[in-house]
Amino acid sequence: MRKRWFSLVAAGLLVAGTLVPATPAMAAPTFKVPFPCGQVWSGQTRTNHSPANAVDFNRTDDLGDPVVASAPGTVDRVTDLGGTSYGKYVRISHPGGYHTYYAHLNGFNVSVGQSVGYGRVIGYVGSTGGSTGPHLHYEQRLNGGDIQVRFNGTLALYWGTRNYTSDNGCSSGGTATGTVNTSGTPLTVRSGPGTGHSAVGTVADGAQVTIQCQTTGTTVTGTYGTSSIWDRIGSGRFISDAYVYTGHDGFIPGVPRC
Ligand SMILES: [Zn+2]
Numbered sequence: 001m002r003k004r005w006f007s008l009v010a011a012g013l014l015v016a017g018t019l020v021p022a023t024p025a026m027a028a029p030t031f032k033v034p035f036p037c038g039q040v041w042s043g044q045t046r047t048n049h050s051p052a053n054a055v056d057f058n059r060t061d062d063l064g065d066p067v068v069a070s071a072p073g074t075v076d077r078v079t080d081l082g083g084t085s086y087g088k089y090v091r092i093s094h095p096g097g098y099h100t101y102y103a104h105l106n107g108f109n110v111s112v113g114q115s116v117g118y119g120r121v122i123g124y125v126g127s128t129g130g131s132t133g134p135h136l137h138y139e140q141r142l143n144g145g146d147i148q149v150r151f152n153g154t155l156a157l158y159w160g161t162r163n164y165t166s167d168n169g170c171s172s173g174g175t176a177t178g179t180v181n182t183s184g185t186p187l188t189v190r191s192g193p194g195t196g197h198s199a200v201g202t203v204a205d206g207a208q209v210t211i212q213c214q215t216t217g218t219t220v221t222g223t224y225g226t227s228s229i230w231d232r233i234g235s236g237r238f239i240s241d242a243y244v245y246t247g248h249d250g251f252i253p254g255v256p257r258c
Contacts, residue, residue, distance in 0.1 A: 119169015
Protein backbone atom coordinates (compact mmCIF):
# COMPACT_ATOMS: atom_id res chain seq x y z
CA MET A 1 0.00 0.00 0.00
CA ARG A 2 1.19 3.45 -0.76
CA LYS A 3 0.66 6.40 1.48
CA ARG A 4 -1.12 9.34 -0.03
CA TRP A 5 -0.12 12.80 0.97
CA PHE A 6 -2.08 15.96 0.81
CA SER A 7 -0.46 18.54 -1.44
CA LEU A 8 0.78 21.71 0.14
CA VAL A 9 -0.57 25.01 -1.01
CA ALA A 10 1.36 25.88 -4.13
CA ALA A 11 4.06 28.45 -3.68
CA GLY A 12 4.39 29.52 -7.26
CA LEU A 13 7.28 31.55 -8.50
CA LEU A 14 7.20 33.28 -11.83
CA VAL A 15 10.59 33.99 -13.29
CA ALA A 16 10.32 36.59 -16.01
CA GLY A 17 13.18 37.50 -18.28
CA THR A 18 16.80 36.55 -17.84
CA LEU A 19 18.77 37.25 -14.72
CA VAL A 20 22.31 38.42 -15.25
CA PRO A 21 24.10 38.13 -11.94
CA ALA A 22 26.41 41.01 -11.16
CA THR A 23 28.72 38.66 -9.30
CA PRO A 24 29.30 34.95 -9.75
CA ALA A 25 26.84 32.85 -7.76
CA MET A 26 28.14 31.51 -4.48
CA ALA A 27 28.71 27.81 -4.37
CA ALA A 28 25.74 25.94 -2.93
CA PRO A 29 26.18 24.60 0.59
CA THR A 30 26.86 20.88 0.80
CA PHE A 31 23.41 19.66 1.77
CA LYS A 32 23.08 16.29 3.40
CA VAL A 33 20.16 13.92 3.98
CA PRO A 34 18.20 15.48 6.89
CA PHE A 35 18.45 12.47 9.19
CA PRO A 36 21.15 11.16 11.54
CA CYS A 37 24.30 9.50 10.24
CA GLY A 38 23.82 6.02 8.80
CA GLN A 39 20.03 6.06 8.57
CA VAL A 40 18.32 4.98 5.34
CA TRP A 41 15.18 6.85 4.26
CA SER A 42 12.93 6.46 1.26
CA GLY A 43 12.61 9.77 -0.56
CA GLN A 44 9.84 10.45 -3.03
CA THR A 45 9.57 13.16 -5.65
CA ARG A 46 6.50 13.55 -7.82
CA THR A 47 5.32 16.01 -10.41
CA ASN A 48 2.11 16.87 -8.55
CA HIS A 49 3.96 17.79 -5.35
CA SER A 50 3.79 21.35 -4.10
CA PRO A 51 6.26 22.80 -4.55
CA ALA A 52 7.27 20.44 -7.34
CA ASN A 53 10.86 19.84 -6.25
CA ALA A 54 10.14 18.94 -2.63
CA VAL A 55 11.03 15.49 -1.31
CA ASP A 56 8.82 13.46 1.03
CA PHE A 57 10.80 11.13 3.28
CA ASN A 58 9.56 7.99 5.00
CA ARG A 59 10.81 4.92 6.76
CA THR A 60 9.08 2.27 8.85
CA ASP A 61 7.59 3.58 12.10
CA ASP A 62 8.98 7.04 11.46
CA LEU A 63 6.62 9.04 13.68
CA GLY A 64 8.74 10.96 16.18
CA ASP A 65 12.08 10.15 14.53
CA PRO A 66 14.65 12.96 14.79
CA VAL A 67 15.14 15.34 11.87
CA VAL A 68 18.55 17.02 11.58
CA ALA A 69 19.85 20.15 9.89
CA SER A 70 20.75 19.50 6.28
CA ALA A 71 23.69 21.91 6.35
CA PRO A 72 25.11 24.54 8.70
CA GLY A 73 23.03 27.70 8.99
CA THR A 74 20.77 29.80 11.14
CA VAL A 75 17.22 28.83 12.07
CA ASP A 76 15.00 31.66 10.86
CA ARG A 77 11.54 30.16 11.22
CA VAL A 78 10.00 27.87 13.82
CA THR A 79 6.35 28.15 12.90
CA ASP A 80 3.10 26.31 13.54
CA LEU A 81 0.53 26.82 10.78
CA GLY A 82 -1.96 24.62 12.61
CA GLY A 83 -3.97 22.18 10.52
CA THR A 84 -2.98 23.61 7.16
CA SER A 85 -0.06 23.50 4.76
CA TYR A 86 3.29 22.73 6.45
CA GLY A 87 1.82 22.46 9.94
CA LYS A 88 4.80 22.70 12.27
CA TYR A 89 7.86 23.59 10.26
CA VAL A 90 11.43 24.79 10.60
CA ARG A 91 13.30 26.88 8.07
CA ILE A 92 17.07 27.21 8.08
CA SER A 93 18.91 30.01 6.30
CA HIS A 94 22.20 29.01 4.64
CA PRO A 95 24.88 31.17 3.02
CA GLY A 96 24.34 32.21 -0.59
CA GLY A 97 20.58 32.76 -0.47
CA TYR A 98 19.68 29.13 0.24
CA HIS A 99 16.99 27.90 2.61
CA THR A 100 15.90 24.44 3.67
CA TYR A 101 12.39 23.59 4.90
CA TYR A 102 11.35 20.76 7.20
CA ALA A 103 7.57 20.39 7.41
CA HIS A 104 4.76 18.43 9.11
CA LEU A 105 6.91 18.08 12.23
CA ASN A 106 5.58 16.58 15.42
CA GLY A 107 7.66 18.91 17.55
CA PHE A 108 10.55 21.36 17.54
CA ASN A 109 14.02 21.15 19.02
CA VAL A 110 15.38 24.56 18.01
CA SER A 111 14.39 28.21 18.27
CA VAL A 112 14.67 31.15 15.88
CA GLY A 113 18.13 32.67 15.70
CA GLN A 114 19.94 29.51 16.68
CA SER A 115 23.01 28.43 14.74
CA VAL A 116 22.95 24.80 13.71
CA GLY A 117 25.50 22.48 12.20
CA TYR A 118 25.41 19.10 10.50
CA GLY A 119 23.65 16.45 12.52
CA ARG A 120 21.89 18.90 14.84
CA VAL A 121 18.41 17.63 15.75
CA ILE A 122 15.93 20.39 14.85
CA GLY A 123 12.62 18.56 15.31
CA TYR A 124 10.75 15.29 14.96
CA VAL A 125 8.84 13.61 12.13
CA GLY A 126 5.11 14.13 12.39
CA SER A 127 1.92 14.50 10.42
CA THR A 128 0.90 18.07 11.22
CA GLY A 129 -0.68 20.53 8.79
CA GLY A 130 -2.12 19.21 5.57
CA SER A 131 -0.58 15.78 5.96
CA THR A 132 -2.42 12.46 6.17
CA GLY A 133 0.42 10.31 7.47
CA PRO A 134 3.80 10.76 9.17
CA HIS A 135 6.56 11.88 6.82
CA LEU A 136 9.10 14.66 6.46
CA HIS A 137 8.41 17.18 3.72
CA TYR A 138 11.77 18.66 2.76
CA GLU A 139 12.70 21.50 0.43
CA GLN A 140 15.75 23.33 -0.76
CA ARG A 141 15.19 26.87 -2.00
CA LEU A 142 17.42 29.47 -3.65
CA ASN A 143 16.38 33.11 -3.37
CA GLY A 144 12.90 31.93 -2.40
CA GLY A 145 12.26 29.55 -5.30
CA ASP A 146 12.26 25.79 -4.80
CA ILE A 147 15.12 24.03 -6.55
CA GLN A 148 15.80 20.40 -7.31
CA VAL A 149 17.27 18.83 -4.20
CA ARG A 150 20.92 17.76 -4.09
CA PHE A 151 22.72 15.77 -1.44
CA ASN A 152 26.51 16.10 -1.43
CA GLY A 153 26.10 17.82 -4.79
CA THR A 154 24.28 14.87 -6.36
CA LEU A 155 20.81 15.46 -7.74
CA ALA A 156 18.00 13.53 -6.05
CA LEU A 157 15.89 11.22 -8.19
CA TYR A 158 13.42 13.23 -10.31
CA TRP A 159 10.87 11.72 -10.54
CA GLY A 160 10.35 8.72 -8.36
CA THR A 161 11.23 7.02 -5.10
CA ARG A 162 14.63 5.79 -3.96
CA ASN A 163 16.55 5.21 -0.77
CA TYR A 164 18.97 7.80 0.59
CA THR A 165 21.60 6.91 3.18
CA SER A 166 22.55 9.75 5.49
CA ASP A 167 26.15 10.76 6.08
CA ASN A 168 24.92 13.80 7.99
CA GLY A 169 26.97 14.42 11.11
CA CYS A 170 29.20 11.40 10.57
CA SER A 171 32.55 12.64 11.82
CA SER A 172 34.91 11.36 9.16
CA GLY A 173 37.79 9.57 10.78
CA GLY A 174 35.77 9.30 13.98
CA THR A 175 36.46 6.29 16.14
CA ALA A 176 34.74 4.77 19.13
CA THR A 177 35.85 2.69 22.07
CA GLY A 178 34.26 -0.67 22.72
CA THR A 179 34.68 -3.32 25.39
CA VAL A 180 34.90 -6.97 24.45
CA ASN A 181 32.60 -9.21 26.49
CA THR A 182 32.71 -12.94 25.78
CA SER A 183 32.12 -14.16 29.33
CA GLY A 184 35.56 -15.74 29.41
CA THR A 185 37.05 -17.02 26.20
CA PRO A 186 39.17 -14.78 23.98
CA LEU A 187 37.41 -13.35 20.93
CA THR A 188 38.73 -14.38 17.53
CA VAL A 189 39.98 -11.56 15.30
CA ARG A 190 39.33 -12.13 11.58
CA SER A 191 41.04 -10.69 8.52
CA GLY A 192 37.66 -9.55 7.18
CA PRO A 193 34.09 -8.96 8.31
CA GLY A 194 32.92 -12.55 8.68
CA THR A 195 33.54 -15.96 10.19
CA GLY A 196 34.69 -17.17 6.77
CA HIS A 197 37.75 -14.93 6.92
CA SER A 198 40.92 -16.31 8.42
CA ALA A 199 41.66 -15.96 12.11
CA VAL A 200 44.50 -13.51 12.64
CA GLY A 201 44.55 -13.31 16.43
CA THR A 202 42.43 -12.92 19.53
CA VAL A 203 41.28 -10.20 21.91
CA ALA A 204 40.93 -10.98 25.61
CA ASP A 205 37.58 -10.86 27.35
CA GLY A 206 37.22 -7.41 28.93
CA ALA A 207 39.74 -5.75 26.61
CA GLN A 208 39.10 -2.27 25.27
CA VAL A 209 39.23 -1.88 21.51
CA THR A 210 39.28 1.16 19.25
CA ILE A 211 36.67 0.81 16.51
CA GLN A 212 37.88 2.55 13.36
CA CYS A 213 34.88 1.74 11.19
CA GLN A 214 31.98 -0.67 10.95
CA THR A 215 30.55 -2.80 8.19
CA THR A 216 28.19 -5.72 7.73
CA GLY A 217 29.26 -9.33 7.37
CA THR A 218 28.36 -12.74 8.77
CA THR A 219 25.49 -12.70 11.25
CA VAL A 220 26.73 -13.72 14.70
CA THR A 221 24.89 -14.37 17.96
CA GLY A 222 26.95 -13.24 20.95
CA THR A 223 26.78 -11.61 24.35
CA TYR A 224 24.79 -8.66 23.05
CA GLY A 225 22.36 -10.53 20.82
CA THR A 226 22.42 -11.23 17.12
CA SER A 227 24.22 -8.83 14.82
CA SER A 228 25.67 -8.73 11.33
CA ILE A 229 27.86 -5.74 12.20
CA TRP A 230 31.62 -6.16 12.28
CA ASP A 231 34.03 -3.72 13.86
CA ARG A 232 37.43 -2.98 12.34
CA ILE A 233 39.91 -2.63 15.19
CA GLY A 234 43.06 -2.41 13.06
CA SER A 235 44.35 -2.94 9.57
CA GLY A 236 42.92 -6.27 8.41
CA ARG A 237 41.50 -6.94 11.90
CA PHE A 238 37.75 -7.39 12.42
CA ILE A 239 35.64 -8.61 15.34
CA SER A 240 31.92 -9.31 15.56
CA ASP A 241 30.00 -6.44 17.17
CA ALA A 242 27.79 -9.04 18.89
CA TYR A 243 30.55 -9.41 21.51
CA VAL A 244 31.43 -5.73 21.87
CA TYR A 245 29.78 -3.29 24.24
CA THR A 246 29.59 0.07 22.44
CA GLY A 247 26.57 1.66 24.12
CA HIS A 248 24.62 1.45 20.86
CA ASP A 249 22.42 -1.09 19.19
CA GLY A 250 23.42 -1.16 15.56
CA PHE A 251 25.91 1.22 14.03
CA ILE A 252 27.62 3.74 16.30
CA PRO A 253 26.81 7.35 15.37
CA GLY A 254 29.92 9.17 14.19
CA VAL A 255 31.85 6.04 13.26
CA PRO A 256 32.17 5.64 9.49
CA ARG A 257 31.24 2.60 7.41
CA CYS A 258 34.32 0.68 6.30
ZN1 LIG B 1 5.51 16.90 0.76
